[in-house]
Amino acid sequence: MISDKLKKVILGVLELDDWTFTPETTASMVPGWDSLSHARIISAVEDAYGIRFQTRDIIRLETVAQLQALVDKAG
Amino acid sequence: MANREFLIDPRGLVWDHLSARAVRQPSHEAIVHVAAGEVPYRWHWRPLMDAASSAGRWLASQGVKRGEVCALLIRHHRDFYPLYLGACSIGALPAVLAYPNVRLHPEKFRQGLEGMAARSGLDHILTERDLAATVEPLVRGTRSTIRRVHYPLEATAGTFGDGGHLAPSVAEGSDGACLLQHSSGTTGLQKPVALSHHAVLQHIQRYAGAIQLHAEDRIISWLPLYHDMGLIAGFYLPLLCGVPLVQLSPMEWVASPAMLPQAISSEKGTLCWLPNFAYNFMAERIREEDLAGVRLDTLRLLVNCSEPVRAESHERLYARFAPYGLRRSALGACYAMAETTFAVTQTVPGQEARQLRVERAALANGRVVPSRSGDPSAMRLCVSSGVPLPGCSLRILAEDLHEAPSGRVGDIAVSSESLFTGYRNYPEKTAEVLVDGWYQTGDCGFLHEGECYVVGRKKDLIIVAGNKLAPDDIESAVSAVAGVIAGRVVAFGAEDTQRGTEMLCVVLESGAEAEADRRALRLQVVQAAMAIDVTLSRVYVAPPRWMMKTSSGKLARSSNAQRALAELAWK
Numbered sequence: 001m002i003s004d005k006l007k008k009v010i011l012g013v014l015e016l017d018d019w020t021f022t023p024e025t026t027a028s029m030v031p032g033w034d035s036l037s038h039a040r041i042i043s044a045v046e047d048a049y050g051i052r053f054q055t056r057d058i059i060r061l062e063t064v065a066q067l068q069a070l071v072d073k074a075g
Numbered sequence: 076m077a078n079r080e081f082l083i084d085p086r087g088l089v090w091d092h093l094s095a096r097a098v099r100q101p102s103h104e105a106i107v108h109v110a111a112g113e114v115p116y117r118w119h120w121r122p123l124m125d126a127a128s129s130a131g132r133w134l135a136s137q138g139v140k141r142g143e144v145c146a147l148l149i150r151h152h153r154d155f156y157p158l159y160l161g162a163c164s165i166g167a168l169p170a171v172l173a174y175p176n177v178r179l180h181p182e183k184f185r186q187g188l189e190g191m192a193a194r195s196g197l198d199h200i201l202t203e204r205d206l207a208a209t210v211e212p213l214v215r216g217t218r219s220t221i222r223r224v225h226y227p228l229e230a231t232a233g234t235f236g237d238g239g240h241l242a243p244s245v246a247e248g249s250d251g252a253c254l255l256q257h258s259s260g261t262t263g264l265q266k267p268v269a270l271s272h273h274a275v276l277q278h279i280q281r282y283a284g285a286i287q288l289h290a291e292d293r294i295i296s297w298l299p300l301y302h303d304m305g306l307i308a309g310f311y312l313p314l315l316c317g318v319p320l321v322q323l324s325p326m327e328w329v330a331s332p333a334m335l336p337q338a339i340s341s342e343k344g345t346l347c348w349l350p351n352f353a354y355n356f357m358a359e360r361i362r363e364e365d366l367a368g369v370r371l372d373t374l375r376l377l378v379n380c381s382e383p384v385r386a387e388s389h390e391r392l393y394a395r396f397a398p399y400g401l402r403r404s405a406l407g408a409c410y411a412m413a414e415t416t417f418a419v420t421q422t423v424p425g426q427e428a429r430q431l432r433v434e435r436a437a438l439a440n441g442r443v444v445p446s447r448s449g450d451p452s453a454m455r456l457c458v459s460s461g462v463p464l465p466g467c468s469l470r471i472l473a474e475d476l477h478e479a480p481s482g483r484v485g486d487i488a489v490s491s492e493s494l495f496t497g498y499r500n501y502p503e504k505t506a507e508v509l510v511d512g513w514y515q516t517g518d519c520g521f522l523h524e525g526e527c528y529v530v531g532r533k534k535d536l537i538i539v540a541g542n543k544l545a546p547d548d549i550e551s552a553v554s555a556v557a558g559v560i561a562g563r564v565v566a567f568g569a570e571d572t573q574r575g576t577e578m579l580c581v582v583l584e585s586g587a588e589a590e591a592d593r594r595a596l597r598l599q600v601v602q603a604a605m606a607i608d609v610t611l612s613r614v615y616v617a618p619p620r621w622m623m624k625t626s627s628g629k630l631a632r633s634s635n636a637q638r639a640l641a642e643l644a645w646k
Contacts, residue, residue, distance in 0.1 A: 015646065032610055035176075035326065036356070052362075052364070059327055
């Protein structure tokens with residue numbers, strides 16, 4: 001499950017009103033989510049949760065579900 | 076002045092220069108391959124060139140012949156380098172292509188590659204199995220030039236290192252082509268430029284002199300090698316001059332920008348080339364804790380190139396990294412393009428790129444008037460890209476194609492001893508831009524006290540984060556979206572001060588009136604652009620018959636862009 005909090009952070013960075021996230025959603029499916037906005041999303045998620053990701057983990061991210069799992073693990 | 080060590084005989088061949096280097100300094104570092112979370116892999120000269128010789132023999136055994144073009148579509152991998160050089164060793168022409176981003180629709184990628192293959196005359200594709208399903212059908216196409224697709228990394232795992240002896244000279248004239256590079260951009264813009272051994276060697280010697288390259292230098296780069304800045308400044312320059320190259324992955328750097336200052340610090344980097352957006356990106360995105368122990372004191376020259384140079388971006392980077400040892404005098408710049416091999420101008424090493432305050436209103440009218448106004452909104456701070464390299468000349472042309480008077484903005488035309496002889500298989504495009512030995516760059520600028528200031532573009536080109544985008548490609552993709560009135564779309568770039576680059580915008584006409592319908596349309600348009608691997612920042616929806624046309628009946632890009640920014644909401 002993608003939490004409402006994570007979804008809100010992502011939508012905020014991408015300036016989207018809404019978007020349906022499923023566990024299989026990848027960045028390439030979401031309007032505006034490219035390699036540069038990815039960096040902004042990661043920072044925003046880290047700030048929102050007060051956590052820090054490892055570079056290796058960020059580089060390997062493929063789906064939103066994996067991002068959620070990283071957040072859950074860090075929390 | 077160039078160190079004597081870097082005096083290169085331009086009559087030679089690239090492979091012979093590299094072979095001689097491997098004999099002269101066999102155990103010196105050639106390339107340090109950096110991958111996140113791994114110990115850097117260090118290629119020393121002799122093992123690298125032996126592996127390249129071995130790769131060359133493998134390519135020959137697979138049917139690759141002298142003069143044939145080998146396109147490399149391979150991700151960041153330590154065996155990429157011997158493979159590229161292996162193609163050189165047998166006199167084939169290597170051409171690095173961008174590995175497709177996951178969001179690029181496979182069919183769009185295949186179409187783009189097919190068009191490029193036909194235009195550029197690609198003979199062989201060297202790639203990874205992951206792309207097999209996309210690339211293999213190209214070989215079967217009746218009009219395809221591609222003879223075969225090879226998977227060298229999978230086919231020869233670990234065998235490139237068993238070379239043993241250096242491949243002999245391919246023994247041809249130095250006027251022959253040694254590589255193919257493409258002018259950067261979306262498919263509508265990518266044009267193949269074949270460069271001769273002579274052009275490359277001559278240019279490297281000139282450029283090494285301009286940046287005062289010396290034996291203790293170390294180049295740090297994350298730049299992709301399908302781009303001229305990465306290929307020439309970040310690959311041929313270090314290899315031909317025997318200076319170590321520390322190569323990072325572009326995709327890893329963008330995910331973790333701290334990798335660059337960390338590599339400069341740990342590898343004691345002295346030289347680095349970056350597009351302007353990277354200055355803002357690194358100033359904003361790198362956290363304090365990622366810089367623990369990092370020192371940038373060794374960095375003597377950071378070259379801003381490939382996008383218009385913005386004074387504010389230099390200031391942001393300097394403010395962020397001065398506490399870590401970044402020197403203001405290291406902030407240099409350069410003006411370069413694939414058609415002249417690479418650089419046309421370069422600032423003097425050890426001196427910050429000069430800045431000139433000019434009257435904004437006068438500049439808009441093509442006049443360069445130094446500003447004495449205290450009002451920041453009335454002036455524009457222009458950054459110099461330096462002086463022409465020896466062997467390069469630069470002219471500022473008025474509309475009648477005659478040289479513009481001093482103090483005027485005009486179209487920049489360049490001539491260089493390393494100028495290309497024309498786009499490969501593209502005479503009509505060559506004729507448009509190459510006039511009497513002068514390349515018409517499409518950029519606008521002026522000369523002031525002998526230095527070149529690039530301030531805009533004549534072509535409707537958009538440059539986002541170092542990538543050149545053709546508005547036509549974006550307009551066709553958007554035009555195909557249901558709900559958009561076909562042919563009534565204009566794509567344009569708008570200055571993005573925060574990010575130090577341009578943001579990509581479109582204005583389109585649609586009959587959608589309800590706000591919910593317009594919102595849905597905007598999303599579809601953004602997604603249509605994503606399928607060709609471009610990100611739209613703003614989508615302006617206008618009512619039917621809103622667009623202004625030129626006297627020849629075409630949509631007026633610049634006027635419609637200005638009007639959209641002034642009158643329409645994008646959200």
